Amino acid sequence: MIGSGKQSAAKLAPIPFVLWGQAIIIVIGAFTSMLSSTMLNTALPSIAVSLHTSSSIAQWTSTGYFLSLAAGVPLSAWLSRKLGPTKLWLISLVLFLGFSVLCAESKGIYMLIICRVLQGLSGGLLVPAGQTIISIAAGQKRLGRVMSIVGIAVVVAPTLGTTLSSAILSSLSWPWLFWINIPLSMAAFFAGLKWLPKIEVTEAGKFDWIGFLLVLSGVPLLIYGVTSIGNTANAGSNNTSIIIGTVLIIGFVIRSLRLDKPILQLRLFGNGVFTVAAVVMFLGGAINFGAQLLLPHYLTDVRHLSLLAASLLILPQVIGTAVGFPIAGRLTDRYGAGRLILTGCIIMTISMLLLSFIGVNTDTTWVGLIFFIWGLGTALATVPAMTAGLTTVAPDQIPDSAPILNMLQRIGASLGTALITLLYTKNLTSGLDQVHTLVAFKNVVWLLLGSILILLISSLILVLRENKNSR
Secondary structure, eight states, rough: OOOOOOGGGGGOOOOOHHHHHHHHHHHHHHHHHHHHHTTTTHHHHHHHHHHTOOHHHHHHHHHHHHHHHHHHHHHHHHHHHHHOHHHHHHHHHHHHHHHHHHHOOOOSHHHHHHHHHHHHHHHHHHHHHHHHHHHHHHHHTHHHHHHHHHHHHHHHHHHHHHHHHHHTTTOOTTHHHHHHHHHHHHHHHHHHHHOOOOOOOOOSSSSHHHHHHHHHHHHHHHHHHHHHTOGGGGHHHHHHHHHHHHHHHHHHHHHHHHHHSSSSGGGGGHHHHHHHHHHHHHHHHHHHHHHHHHHHHHHIISSSSOOHHHHHHHHHHHHHHHHHHHHHHHHHHHOHHHHHHHHHHHHHHHHHHHHOOOOOOOOHHHHHHHHHHHHHHHHHHHHHHHHHHHHTOOGHHHHHHHHHHHHHHHHHHHHHHHHHHHHHHHHTTTTTOOOHHHHHHHHHHHHHHHHHHHHHHHHHHHHHHHHHOOO
16 A cells, blocks of 8 residues: 655655666657657658648648547556566557558558557557556556656656657658667567567457447547537537447446446445546546647747747756656655645646746747746656555556556546647637637636646545545
8 A cells, every 4th residue: 555644754655676677678668659640740741742631631640649548558457467467568569560561651541540540459459558557567656657657658658649750750751750760679679579578378368349449439439529529510429439438437347346247347436546537547648638738829820930040948847847757756656646646736836837927929928937846746646646546456457557547548538638728719710810819829828727726626526535444
């Protein structure tokens, strides 16, 4: 169980060199997978021209990857038990590498879309399998520090994807966005084959095909419907997608609770700390990814900067996150998760308040500092939640807890980005000047502040549960 403030007097358990090496191997795999989630965002126009298709069809190379990335997560729990998390991680990485090659060599748009979906499915298996390996290898007393390294890849990579792809596309063609995966994937595979721990296979039970089909179709439908909120041209189909996806997920939950060995063990929500950690992951995903979508709008819509210049000004946020993750991991191992999430929420609140006072011509150094503070706050509020959810369960339950937390974070991220997009664009028209665009931007900033307040309350509940468990 997670300790309370009394942990502060305890000496941190040392982390052996081999464990850091294993964490770095997992990071490379996770970084490659998450980087690809946003790499194509700036390449869609050139893909449409190159493959002689419309921009709406080309968009599915990005949407299909994101949906299949989420769909692969729940399947990883059963496969980790059946194959062992290390074997699953290695297989997933090979598949990801192979589909990256096929994407780069695609000569038609439909081949590219199919290969992207399969690439995303393998990437969806890769991240939770890696987190399971690290959780078991590190143990409870080291998990915060080690998991913080993995978290950098999961959170920072999507932010870097747009910046890196803009730089690549300035001199190379879009297939290079896939070729960049090859050396990273190969290095991670051979290193993992030699140094990752061989974790014993546990009893997986009979594969639940009905439950699998329910979650495989329900999660993508729900996410697709949510991310399409605000698209008035397809409002009817979007609502239908949300309703059907929700019904399928409810069916999956009911079926999983009735089975002794479902593909995803949802009885973990009977654990109070795990439940609160899962809520924090969901809210944190919505706030963090919603802000990642909103902040560039200030730079492009209000200040009229180019996409590349805006991407460079977002880098302080990435640096703040990268700096905050190791600090968060160390403090989580020493003090527990709840207090640190509370601290992260306070820092996030400060950065949003500062953001509410910026103007059209605010000095870019000051803007960069605000972005840095935001990145630092999100790091302090993200790592502890994942660590809390993983350390409060038994070791044989980690293959289920990691996918659940990942899935909730991604659903939250979809909801956050959809709401931010809807609210930001609702009152915008092409004729608005910079000042009125800034007002629309600040209105959404206040929404984020309200969301952080809910996250703060959740962190207080987690503190109380941690204290209860410690007693």
